[in-house]
Amino acid sequence: MTSDAPSPISTTELPAAPGIAADQVRLKGDGGRLLLLLPPDTNGNRHPLGWHDLWQQLKQRLSAGERFWQPQSVVHLVAQDRLLDARQLQAIADLLGEAQLQLQRVYTSRRQTAVAAVTAGYSVEQQSPVAHLVQTAVEPGQALDEPLYLQMTLRSGVEIRHRGTVILLGDANPGSSIVADGDILVWGRLRGLAHAGANGNREGRIMALHMQPTQLRIADVVARPPETPPARYQPEVAYVGADGIRIAIATDFAKTSLSATPEAADL
Amino acid sequence: MTRIIVITSGKGGVGKTTCAANLGMALAQLDQRVVVVDADFGLRNLDLLLGLENRIVYTALDVLAEECRLDQALVRDKRQPHLALLPAAQSRSKDAITPEQMTQLVDSLRDGFDYVLIDSPAGIEMGFKNAIAAAKESIIVTTPEISAVRDADRVIGLLEANDIKDIRLIVNRLKPAMVQADQMMSVQDVQDILAIPLLGVVPDDERVIVSTNRGEPLVLEKKLSLAGIAFANVARRLQGQSIPFLDLNAPHDDLFSRFRRLWRN
Numbered sequence: 218m219t220s221d222a223p224s225p226i227s228t229t230e231l232p233a234a235p236g237i238a239a240d241q242v243r244l245k246g247d248g249g250r251l252l253l254l255l256p257p258d259t260n261g262n263r264h265p266l267g268w269h270d271l272w273q274q275l276k277q278r279l280s281a282g283e284r285f286w287q288p289q290s291v292v293h294l295v296a297q298d299r300l301l302d303a304r305q306l307q308a309i310a311d312l313l314g315e316a317q318l319q320l321q322r323v324y325t326s327r328r329q330t331a332v333a334a335v336t337a338g339y340s341v342e343q344q345s346p347v348a349h350l351v352q353t354a355v356e357p358g359q360a361l362d363e364p365l366y367l368q369m370t371l372r373s374g375v376e377i378r379h380r381g382t383v384i385l386l387g388d389a390n391p392g393s394s395i396v397a398d399g400d401i402l403v404w405g406r407l408r409g410l411a412h413a414g415a416n417g418n419r420e421g422r423i424m425a426l427h428m429q430p431t432q433l434r435i436a437d438v439v440a441r442p443p444e445t446p447p448a449r450y451q452p453e454v455a456y457v458g459a460d461g462i463r464i465a466i467a468t469d470f471a472k473t474s475l476s477a478t479p480e481a482a483d484l
Numbered sequence: 485m486t487r488i489i490v491i492t493s494g495k496g497g498v499g500k501t502t503c504a505a506n507l508g509m510a511l512a513q514l515d516q517r518v519v520v521v522d523a524d525f526g527l528r529n530l531d532l533l534l535g536l537e538n539r540i541v542y543t544a545l546d547v548l549a550e551e552c553r554l555d556q557a558l559v560r561d562k563r564q565p566h567l568a569l570l571p572a573a574q575s576r577s578k579d580a581i582t583p584e585q586m587t588q589l590v591d592s593l594r595d596g597f598d599y600v601l602i603d604s605p606a607g608i609e610m611g612f613k614n615a616i617a618a619a620k621e622s623i624i625v626t627t628p629e630i631s632a633v634r635d636a637d638r639v640i641g642l643l644e645a646n647d648i649k650d651i652r653l654i655v656n657r658l659k660p661a662m663v664q665a666d667q668m669m670s671v672q673d674v675q676d677i678l679a680i681p682l683l684g685v686v687p688d689d690e691r692v693i694v695s696t697n698r699g700e701p702l703v704l705e706k707k708l709s710l711a712g713i714a715f716a717n718v719a720r721r722l723q724g725q726s727i728p729f730l731d732l733n734a735p736h737d738d739l740f741s742r743f744r745r746l747w748r749n
Binding site for chain 2: 374
């Protein structure tokens, strides 16, 4: 792979860009407090997230992103229309407690959840379900979520999905996958599958210190790694060029691609 | 403080049970009171490797069904009085026990022993979940093969998700000559992927098969084989001693192979 001519690697078109699952737990900073956003229970999703998966996801988020918050930050739980009983609320509060966070307020549109939260001694704000319906109506033109910062080893079998950019400090092992609507940055070895711009955005980029993926996808374009692996790995950037996914050496990428007008004509 | 360690892997046939038997014996030789628990319900064979098959009267399931006391089910080793075995039931299926029962069983072993080694079945199914339920530490056994390492990686992820953070690695069946000829993954390659601390490297040794068939763990031999030394070293590392890793390359590194390597590079 030479620096001046980024080499194309074998590419094929994906039949259809798989949509990002809307169901995932998110943590969001919001003016000194932290919002814990739970995915809606009934959003027309074919597979609404079960409590167990939700619990695992939250655990993963909390163990992977401790740089985002100060200890003893206040957390507001946005449960939307998800039904939570007292035991589940307590489980969430305990998990947050382990990460030195304090659950203080619960936003919900379900009466039972509100009752459970009040009984457990949290402030409650009940939102009408109508407001939620209005929100989903404007969803199509949605902006990307704020970047997801992870500090961990992504092991085989783990899949990270995020409606925004994913930054991973650590390795992505073979068998893992990262699917992001934005860019994917791996400060480590990328050996699994990476899918940037998963909502169809061909401007997505995949960057890694050590680019050795099982497969790269950007929007609807797929690329396999070359049959003969390079002798030496260095930081590289994958992007969509005129004829599929191209890979450039990171230090030259700014010169060759960022200054030139983006090759977006084929969009 | 009793240490509860589960010995597990992603792929089957990598030598978990051999490791459990030899580590149990080696720790007992270091004057630790050890019990090895066979958590591979339905397919027991830890008793075979320890040569204790004909002395099993009750199994862990009999204890849970309150048909016998715990100390009746424990099989004491004659050669090494510090070592005991809690056998699994062979006649029942692997669903015969729940994670809660396993935790209860292991908790009742805490009092009499310094080490509880749990020999887990491979994979990610119910038997595996049972085996890890009570553990605080874990030893991952893998061979230097891509499929075994990949599955080990998956299992490490599951262990971490189950709050077992103390995970260490044994690379089993390494063939130093093949590694030198670039035909086998090296320990470094395995560690690059798994990124967990290394506890030991055990070379491939035909005597392992002899010792399993006889029911005499390698570490019992008068003159230890290389694999036997490796297991004894692992036991001492578990005890917190810092023991340098064996130089497995030494016997293969003659003048001829050096020239060959030079030629290739």
